[in-house]
Each structure stands twice: as C-alpha cells, then as structure tokens.
Amino acid sequence: MKRMAVIAFNTFKENLRDKILYNLLFFGLLLIGSALLLGTLTMGEQQKIIKDIGLASINVIGLLVAVFVGIGLVSKELEKRTIFTIVSKPVPRYEFLLGRYAGLAFTLFVNVAIMTAGFFGTLLVSQALPDAGLLTAIGLMFMELLLIVAVAIMFSTFTTPTLSATFTLAIYVIGHCTADLHALGEKLHGGLSKWLINGLYYVLPNLACFNVKGAAAYGSPIEMRYVLTSLTYGAVYTAAVILVACMIFQRRDFR
Amino acid sequence: MKPLRMSGLTKEYRLGLRQRRVVALDHLDLEVEEGEIFGFLGHNGAGKTTTIKLVLGLLHPTSGSAWILDQPITEVAVKQHVGFLPESPFFYEYLTAQEFLTFYGQLFGLGGTTLARRVEELLELVSMKEARHVPLRKFSKGMLQRVGIAQALINDPKLVILDEPMSGLDPLGRRDVRDIILRLRDAGKTVFFSTHILPDVEMICDRVGILVKGRLSAVGPVQDLIGSTSITAIDMVVEGIPDRIISDAERAGATAVKRGGQVLLTLSNGLEVDYMIDLVRMHKGRLVSLIPHKRSLEDLFVQEAGGVRT
Numbered sequence: 001m002k003r004m005a006v007i008a009f010n011t012f013k014e015n016l017r018d019k020i021l022y023n024l025l026f027f028g029l030l031l032i033g034s035a036l037l038l039g040t041l042t043m044g045e046q047q048k049i050i051k052d053i054g055l056a057s058i059n060v061i062g063l064l065v066a067v068f069v070g071i072g073l074v075s076k077e078l079e080k081r082t083i084f085t086i087v088s089k090p091v092p093r094y095e096f097l098l099g100r101y102a103g104l105a106f107t108l109f110v111n112v113a114i115m116t117a118g119f120f121g122t123l124l125v126s127q128a129l130p131d132a133g134l135l136t137a138i139g140l141m142f143m144e145l146l147l148i149v150a151v152a153i154m155f156s157t158f159t160t161p162t163l164s165a166t167f168t169l170a171i172y173v174i175g176h177c178t179a180d181l182h183a184l185g186e187k188l189h190g191g192l193s194k195w196l197i198n199g200l201y202y203v204l205p206n207l208a209c210f211n212v213k214g215a216a217a218y219g220s221p222i223e224m225r226y227v228l229t230s231l232t233y234g235a236v237y238t239a240a241v242i243l244v245a246c247m248i249f250q251r252r253d254f255r
Numbered sequence: 256m257k258p259l260r261m262s263g264l265t266k267e268y269r270l271g272l273r274q275r276r277v278v279a280l281d282h283l284d285l286e287v288e289e290g291e292i293f294g295f296l297g298h299n300g301a302g303k304t305t306t307i308k309l310v311l312g313l314l315h316p317t318s319g320s321a322w323i324l325d326q327p328i329t330e331v332a333v334k335q336h337v338g339f340l341p342e343s344p345f346f347y348e349y350l351t352a353q354e355f356l357t358f359y360g361q362l363f364g365l366g367g368t369t370l371a372r373r374v375e376e377l378l379e380l381v382s383m384k385e386a387r388h389v390p391l392r393k394f395s396k397g398m399l400q401r402v403g404i405a406q407a408l409i410n411d412p413k414l415v416i417l418d419e420p421m422s423g424l425d426p427l428g429r430r431d432v433r434d435i436i437l438r439l440r441d442a443g444k445t446v447f448f449s450t451h452i453l454p455d456v457e458m459i460c461d462r463v464g465i466l467v468k469g470r471l472s473a474v475g476p477v478q479d480l481i482g483s484t485s486i487t488a489i490d491m492v493v494e495g496i497p498d499r500i501i502s503d504a505e506r507a508g509a510t511a512v513k514r515g516g517q518v519l520l521t522l523s524n525g526l527e528v529d530y531m532i533d534l535v536r537m538h539k540g541r542l543v544s545l546i547p548h549k550r551s552l553e554d555l556f557v558q559e560a561g562g563v564r565t
Contacts, residue, residue: 006361010347017349080345085406088311088339089362092331254313 003091004099011103015069025111028061029118036122047128051217054119055134059141059213062112066145067168069107070152073100074249075161083254094246097153101242104149112142136227137216143234144210148172150238151205154245157252174200175207205237256325258414258445259287259310263319266305279305281469282319287414287447287462292440294456294477295449296552297466298560303449304342306466307418311339323414335363338412342419342449344403348392352383352402355391356409363410377405380435397428404435415439417448421455433459457481457552465559472559481555488548489528491520496540504531517543 015021035053039046074097077083086096116138120130151171155164174181181201188194209230212222264283267276280302287293297303308314310321312328326333346355353374360370378384381401391399400420407415420436421429429452436446437459450456456463457477464474473480494517501511504520507527512519522528528545535542 002364003362006358010350010358013354014347014349081341081343082345082347084308084311084313084341085339085344085346085359086362087313088334088337088341089359090331090334091362251315253315254308 004095004102007086007091007096007099008102008106011073011100012106015104015107018069021065021069021107021111024061024064025114028057028115031057031061032115032118032122036126039126047123047126048217050122050126050128051134052213054122055137055141055213055217058112058115058119058138061115062108062141062145063148063172065108065111066104066148067152067165067172070104070149071156071161071164071168073104074153074156075164078254079161087254093249097157097246097249098242101149101153105146108145108149109142112138112145131219133212133216133219133222136222137212140210140212140227140230140234143231143238144207147205147207147210147234147238147241150241150245154241154248157245157249171204172207175205176211177208178204178206179208206233209233256289257286257322258289259285259293259321259323259416259447260325261285261306261310261319261321264306264309264316264321265318266302266309266314267317278469280309283466283469283471285464285471285474287445289445290440290443291461292436292446292459293448294460294463295447295466296451296453296456296463296556297449298451301466301560302469303466304418305469307339307416307449311337311416335410336413338407338410338415340400340403340407340415340417340420343423344399346391346399346403346406349390351388351390352378352394352405353387355402356405359406360409365410373409373411377408380408380438381405382431396423397425400424400428400432404432408439413444415444415446415448417446419450420448421450421452429455453551453553453556463552465556467560473555477552481549481552486547486549487523487554489522490544490546490548491522491528491531492517492543492545493520493531493535494518494541494543496535496538500534500538500540503534507531 032054035050035057038053039049042049077086077100083096087093116135119134123130148168148171152164152168155167159167178201181197181204185194185197185201188197212227215222261283264280264285265278266280267278269275270277283302283306295303295306305314309316310323310328311334312331321328323333324336347358350358356374356377357370360366360373365373378387381404383398383402383405386394386398391402394402400423404417404420407417417436420432424432433455436448439446460477462474462476463480465472496518501513501518501520504522504527505511507530508523509527509531510521512521520531522531532542534540
C-alpha cells in the first residue's frame, strides 16, 4: 500500500512537470472564459450558454488528459525502459499499475477541480450562481473519466500507444451510443448478428449514463438514485477493467 | 546459501506470423558463490540480458527455475535484497538525482533520516553530490550510469546485478565503475555483472561464465580458464647478431622481423628462448628485451565463441 502511494505520488509529480498538462489546462480555462463572450451574442440564454460551454470544456479537456496521459502512463514506461528498474524492486506488478492509475486519477481530480473553479468563477462574473446540479454533472463526468483512464491503461498494457489511443477513443464514442446498439439488437430477428450486437451492448461501457450535462444546464432536477446507480456502475466497471489490465500486465514479458 | 542459482533456465520466443521458435537461453545451469565478483560474458545477442531479466522477473522463463538467496525468484519479497542496474539505463528524467534516489529508496520501504543518510552516502560514493539538484535529463551518459549504480545500492543489497555497467563509458568512467565493484566485494556483497569489455573482467572478476548462443560454454575462475602459467609466445628483441644466427632461429621455428640494427624474434616456447639466449651471448650480441605473452581472456572468449557473431 505504501509502495503504491509512492508510485502514485511520483506519477502526480511526473504529470505536474509535464508541459502538455498545463497547455491543456490553459486551453480549457480559455474555453470556459470565452463562454462569456459567446453568451453576449445570444438573446436571453446567456447563462445557459455559459453552463453548456463550461461543462463541455471540462469534459473535452478531461477526456484529452485521460486518454493521452493515461496511455503514456504505461507505454512510456515500457518505451523508456524505466519499468525495468521498478519491476526489479520488491514491487508486485499490480501495485505498480494501481499506483500509476491512482496518480493519474489524482492529477485528473486536480485538473477538473481547477477547471470547475474557473467555470464557477465565470458564472459568478455573469451574475449567475453555481448550483448542486452542475456539481453533480461534473462529478459524474469525473467518474466517466476514471473509467476512460482505466480503459486507456488496459489497452496500453498490451498494444502500442497509437493503437491504444485509437481503441480508447473508439470505446468512448461507442460508449455514448450503446442505446442505439440496444435498439438495433431489438430490431434484428435472431441469428449471429443479434447475438453479437447484444453482446457488444452488454460488454461495452454505457457512458451515456454519466451524461447529465443537459439537465444540469437547464436546471432540471437530477434524481439522487440515478446518480448513485451511475456511480456504482462506473466504479464496478472501472474495477473490472483495472483487474483485466492487471492480469494482462502480470503475464507480460518486458523484453 | 547461494546468492544466485539457476537450473535449466530456458527462454524461447515465438516470432512472426509463423511463430518461428527462437531460443534465447538454453538450459542454463549456474551458481554464483557468496562474496564473489562473477563476470558474465558473451557477444551481443548471446543471452546475457535475457538471463538477467529472467532472474529479476522481467521475463517469464519457458522452463527451468532460479533462486536468489535460496528463495525462488517468483517471490517478489526476495528482491528486497537485490540491486539492479539495467543496460543503458533510462530513468525518470524529470526527477533530480536526489529525488530519484529517494523514490527508489521509498520503494524498498525506506524513509525518514535513514533514507536521507543513505542517499547522502550514495551521492558521495558515486561523486554526484554537486549534481544532486540537477534533473536527470541534463545528465551525461557517464553521470546517468553513476546515479544508476547508486539506485542499485539504495537498499544495501546482498546481491548486485549489473547489466553492461561499463558500456559507453570513457576509460576514467570505467575505472570508477571498476573501483565501485571492488569496494562492493570488500563490503561482502556478491556482484554479478554482464559485459563484453574483457580487460575489466580479467582485472576484477573472481569467476567468469561465457555464454555462446544462449548456452553456457565455459565457467570457472579466471586464472583456471586462461591458465596462469600458459605462455603462448615470447617476443625477444636482440641486436648485434650476425644474419646467420637469424636464419638458425627461423629454422628452429621462430619468426624474425628486422628493424634497423635490431631483430624482433617471436618464439613459441621456453626451450627456444634458452637456445636463442645462448646463441646471442656466444656471438657477443645484446638482448634488448624479452616479453612473454600469456593467454588472455580475449583469446579464450574468441575460442569459445568460435567466431560466432549475430
């Protein structure tokens, strides 16, 4: 546990010293700030525009950090062979992977927290008040990011960084369309294709359940039960993906 | 207790679509004794790094077993007593030398003043005190190698495994590494290191093993392998002797090269030397120098490797 914390802290330190993270964060804050300008161009809906752009910016920037830094977490270690000196220490491989994951999760948390502060600051400037609905939306978004990081790490334990990025982004896109997959499966009349489509529906993550941005921007109520169910689903799915990643990583040869 | 033991250690790879079988290491049996410096020799691709990676759990063996301090290598806890320097080390370049050593120390469960003192000692040992706050990305190859050795010693290990610790270093750097290895032995550690720089091995190793195409072809004390008294040739430089004597020497099996007033005679055994010295004295010539050539580790290596290169 202590070793895992050491690796997590080192990962956080590594991310802090990475310029890409600052660039993304700066860009995110700029996007959120730009909502003020765009808001003035619309009639009456200014605060809704700011909320829409703010939430979308946090989502996009968070996703970019999760995918690209997440993939680098393991593949950079393999490419630069720094993994040799870690695995040759009394560190079980799963501890290394979990430590790296925790480090990036904390980085993402800090990142999302800074962008949220920027977002709420922008709202205050436009004389709107941040509400619990917005925080709930950001919380679910963060859960989604944790799941995406787990997927990115899992792919990077056995394939190249480019393929990992492609697969992870593909999972993200399909993950937001699983309802369509389900509808398609219902329309098919049996056979292999129905079986395959239904299989994909159950195996792929349902990321749409973490998306309450629309309701939050409109100020519609979000049920607590829905939030808790989504969070539990996200946590279980993330744990399962990390478990698979650990199993693959355990069997891997570091040539 | 054996610091390191391998029995039938084998690693095979399957390459390409046809899953072509490549044997990187073939049934290696080897024991390293406590407190010795063991040199692991072999040309590039002979399987040295594969062996080290298998022992440290970076690769999974196809068959066979290995033990560190009589514990199977599958026990992660046994690595608590092992120090390792990989070949051409790459480290976290965003860390400074001090942060880097502290990080590795923490992985061994060290902390507080014990770790701070240890980091201080090691920075001193590898002469890196001045560069303690410099990020590793600004380090030269030699500095990285030194700080790499320091991280291998952070846990005060009983067994130190170094993969090509002298490669890419200048003569001074190599001497420093050699000195550190000798100091480790004096401190009672066992050192297992792979290399292809033979003079270093001859100078510091107690025993060597020669790996050829994944198979161990020779193992033993350096002196036993190269023969402590076996003289392969003798160079004799003389002057002031008549040509007739040179012809006599050539008939007796020597090769002769004239250089101004001097003649270099290369003789193949001691008996010829006595005969030639008598001849030189008889004809009032002068013996300038007499240099015996011993069989070197390099000769043995070339012989064992049989000129095989991959």
